[in-house]
Amino acid sequence: MYRDVGTLLASALEWFGELALFCARLAKAAVTPPFEWRELLRQCDAIGAQALPLVALAGAATGVVLSLETWDSLIRFGAKSFLPSIIVFSMVKETGPIITGLVVSGRAGAGIGAELGSMKVTEQIDAMEASAVDPYRYLAATRVLACILMLPLLTITADFCGIFMGWVANTLAAPVSLHLFLENGLKNVEFADYIPPILKTAVFGAIIGAIACFQGMRTRGGTEGVGRSATSSVVLSSLFVIVADVVLVRLILTIWPSA
Amino acid sequence: MAVENQGSAIDVTDLHKSFGTQSVLNGIRLEVKQGETLVVMGRSGTGKSVLLKLLIGLEPADSGAVRIGGQDIGNLSRNDLNEVRKRIGFLFQQAALYDSLTIEQNVMFPLERHSRKPQEEQKERARELLKSVGMEKDLEKLPSQISGGMQKRVGLARALALDFEILLFDEPTAGLDPITATEISHLIADLKKQRHMTAVVVTHDIPSARIFADRVALIDQGKIVVEGSFDDLRSSQIPFAKEFFENGC
Numbered sequence: 391m392y393r394d395v396g397t398l399l400a401s402a403l404e405w406f407g408e409l410a411l412f413c414a415r416l417a418k419a420a421v422t423p424p425f426e427w428r429e430l431l432r433q434c435d436a437i438g439a440q441a442l443p444l445v446a447l448a449g450a451a452t453g454v455v456l457s458l459e460t461w462d463s464l465i466r467f468g469a470k471s472f473l474p475s476i477i478v479f480s481m482v483k484e485t486g487p488i489i490t491g492l493v494v495s496g497r498a499g500a501g502i503g504a505e506l507g508s509m510k511v512t513e514q515i516d517a518m519e520a521s522a523v524d525p526y527r528y529l530a531a532t533r534v535l536a537c538i539l540m541l542p543l544l545t546i547t548a549d550f551c552g553i554f555m556g557w558v559a560n561t562l563a564a565p566v567s568l569h570l571f572l573e574n575g576l577k578n579v580e581f582a583d584y585i586p587p588i589l590k591t592a593v594f595g596a597i598i599g600a601i602a603c604f605q606g607m608r609t610r611g612g613t614e615g616v617g618r619s620a621t622s623s624v625v626l627s628s629l630f631v632i633v634a635d636v637v638l639v640r641l642i643l644t645i646w647p648s649a
Numbered sequence: 650m651a652v653e654n655q656g657s658a659i660d661v662t663d664l665h666k667s668f669g670t671q672s673v674l675n676g677i678r679l680e681v682k683q684g685e686t687l688v689v690m691g692r693s694g695t696g697k698s699v700l701l702k703l704l705i706g707l708e709p710a711d712s713g714a715v716r717i718g719g720q721d722i723g724n725l726s727r728n729d730l731n732e733v734r735k736r737i738g739f740l741f742q743q744a745a746l747y748d749s750l751t752i753e754q755n756v757m758f759p760l761e762r763h764s765r766k767p768q769e770e771q772k773e774r775a776r777e778l779l780k781s782v783g784m785e786k787d788l789e790k791l792p793s794q795i796s797g798g799m800q801k802r803v804g805l806a807r808a809l810a811l812d813f814e815i816l817l818f819d820e821p822t823a824g825l826d827p828i829t830a831t832e833i834s835h836l837i838a839d840l841k842k843q844r845h846m847t848a849v850v851v852t853h854d855i856p857s858a859r860i861f862a863d864r865v866a867l868i869d870q871g872k873i874v875v876e877g878s879f880d881d882l883r884s885s886q887i888p889f890a891k892e893f894f895e896n897g898c
Contacts, residue, residue, distance in 0.1 A: 424762075509748070517745035520705050521759045521807075522731040 438540030449548030457559035474575030491594035503623025506606025534599030541595035664713035675871030691868035738813035744804030
């Protein structure tokens with residue numbers, strides 16, 4: 391049993407070491423020319439624009455559920471006038487960012503892991519390297535940067551949809567104008583409340599992109615290996631997004647106590 | 650087939666490569682002259698494809714040296730290695746076309762990155778290459794929409810996109826019908842005549858090897874057991890060579 395634990399620990403350390411080396415090479419490729427602008431735009435479209443409907447739907451559904459569940463609880467405490475503030479604070483500060491992070495880690499994480507895994511086992515990555523094109527620059531850096539750029543924008547969409555659908559659900563129970571709902575919801579929110587949680591999702595993007603590219607580019611073992619890479623990309627990136635969320639929330643509260 | 654220029658384009662000395670406990674190459678030595686086509690043959694799983702990957706630095710050698718134009722690629726930085734790679738074209742066994750790019754974009758890929766010609770000229774060059782392999786009608790198709798043989802032709806066009814000095818072919822005729830295999834073999838032989846390129850071809854296809862080989866090397870158990878002209882090896886009395894050619898023809 392001790393041997394199993396030791397082997398597991400050694401494998402984990404080896405994985406982290408390889409990931410660190412991968413990230414170092416990736417960072418260098420991302421900040422040094424030549425830049426692959428066209429591929430970056432293509433990835434922004436694939437990771438950002440194409441994920442928009444799913445993220446909007448997830449945000450909207452969360453807003454509706456939040457409104458329905460909280461409405462019932464607030465009525466019991468005679469505090470239903472706080473509903474708009476609760477929905478806005480909840481969506482902006484935590485629910486919007488984490489929902490977006492998890493949706494993108496599922497969608498883009500699996501996509502990147504499977505695509506790069508398939509390119510690895512069919513020697514496309516070797517072909518790229520053989521033609522003196524750095525796959526870290528062309529394949530990995532573009533995807534990670536696209537995740538970093540798109541996550542905050544997708545989070546804003548999720549926040550907007552969540553708040554809007556929160557109002558719709560609220561107004562079906564007790565009619566209230568959108569103007570009044572937003573006025574109540576936003577009156578205690580400062581600009582500083584929005585920025586750290588949205589920027590936090592850029593870190594989620596870096597985690598999702600880096601882990602998915604890493605798992606994809608180290609794929610071994612044919613189509614079965616591609617499946618494993620896609621699954622491990624989603625599982626690991628979701629796990630690390632959740633862990634990063636805990637750390638970042640603590641960090642944000644330390645740096646911006648009012649946020 | 651006479652080789653005009655006798656300078657050494659590729660020089661491999663005492664090359665060893667293992668994967669885990671499995672020793673794949675066990676002290677390979679070979680030299681390829683400029684303008685020469687060396688065909689490497691041997692049984693499946695004897696490390697022929699690994700040898701090609703070592704020649705272009707896709708796999709690191711455990712020991713020994715690979716010199717391309719006199720430069721030991723094992724001692725080069727990543728940037729310097731890429732400069733060497735710009736002089737080498739590689740046709741992979743399964744063509745390794747980029748799934749997300751069209752046929753034309755696949756051939757344009759190395760041109761866009763390493764050629765200083767205007768884009769229109771690059772496009773023209775790509776179309777000219779695709780025409781030379783009979784693929785000019787499928788420019789907008791994706792690799793998944795064409796057959797394996799067609800993919801190989803496109804892979805060949807991509808491998809020729811830049812004016813490489815050295816070409817590496819991994820099983821260029823594997824999986825092709827005999828007519829297409831012969832066409833590809835003649836194409837490789839013509840390229841050698843027209844451009845005076847150095848080539849290393851890994852193949853099991855004995856009739857094709859006869860068309861383009863200047864010299865043939867037979868690998869067995871990670872070592873080159875015999876090398877010489879096609880006819881020399883064909884009539885060789887070395888047991889492995891005899892068995893290989895008798896069973897292959």
